[in-house]
Amino acid sequence: MADQLPQMLRSDARDNRDRLLEAARELFSERGLDVPMREIARRAEVGPATLYRRFPTKQALIDAAFTDELRQCAGIVRDGCADPDPWRGLCAVIRDITELNAHNQGFVDAFVTSNPGAIDFTAHRAGMLHSLAGLCRRAKEAGALRPDIVLDDLILVLMAGRGLAAAPPDVRPAAARRLSALALEAFRAEPARGTLPPPARVAPAVLANP
Structure with missing residues (x-):
């Protein structure tokens, strides 16, 4: 059991890191880089201390996420x-x-x-x-x-x-x-002789969110 404890801790640390990176990618993708670090921790379901232990700065998290x-x-x-x-x-x-x-x-x-x-x-x-x-x-x-x-x-x-x-x-x-x-x-x-790709219907989404 004593030999298994360090391995379990390493596994937990990897899981926490993976969850943090996944949460950061999702939030950065949705909202850009201004997302607060605490919100990333909440999305990953870990505490802020765990986040800062794995990624001491926001830039370190950005570099790893991308x-x-x-x-x-x-x-x-x-x-x-x-x-x-x-x-x-x-x-x-x-x-x-x-x-x-x-x-x-x-x-x-x-x-x-x-x-x-x-x-x-x-x-x-x-x-x-x-x-x-x-x-x-x-x-x-x-x-x-x-x-x-x-x-x-x-x-x-x-x-x-x-x-x-x-x-x-x-x-x-x-x-x-x-x-x-x-x-x-x-x-x-x-000038090109071809045609443009089909238009993207973005106007309805824009008009629906004034």
Whole structure:
């Protein structure tokens, strides 16, 4: 029994950490990063002391909660930059990141917000933006991207995507596809001959919540 006690304590600690991360992801996704730490503890059904023992600062919790999203986001940028067709690669990056972020307002907040304490986010953000700048340059050289587009314009699309988290969950995928398509039409050097994705019916939700 004495040998089993440390193992049981380690198991309890892992369970508490998993519950805290799950609660943080849910609340950050729903409401952004301004959620109080005590509310995260309540959602996880643990005490504040347990929360601060596992995550001494809110930034530590943010970094841990969004590890998977950072990995996905970096993979999207890496795959887009590896595409031999830079315009196709840029389209994939904007489309896939917009759809990824539509489900998680907190991740977008963490990615676009300048926070000196977020060392990991700062490094990831700088690396991805550097890669995107190179992809934009190649797309311009290929004559596919408007010459007056700058990296800040891509950040504007990311920031605009924060609003998608307020749409009903079943509407978000269509809204993300429509938003990214509209942005790409604005970025395109030549008018497109294709059609936009079907419109997302977000007006009823907006009108129902004055």
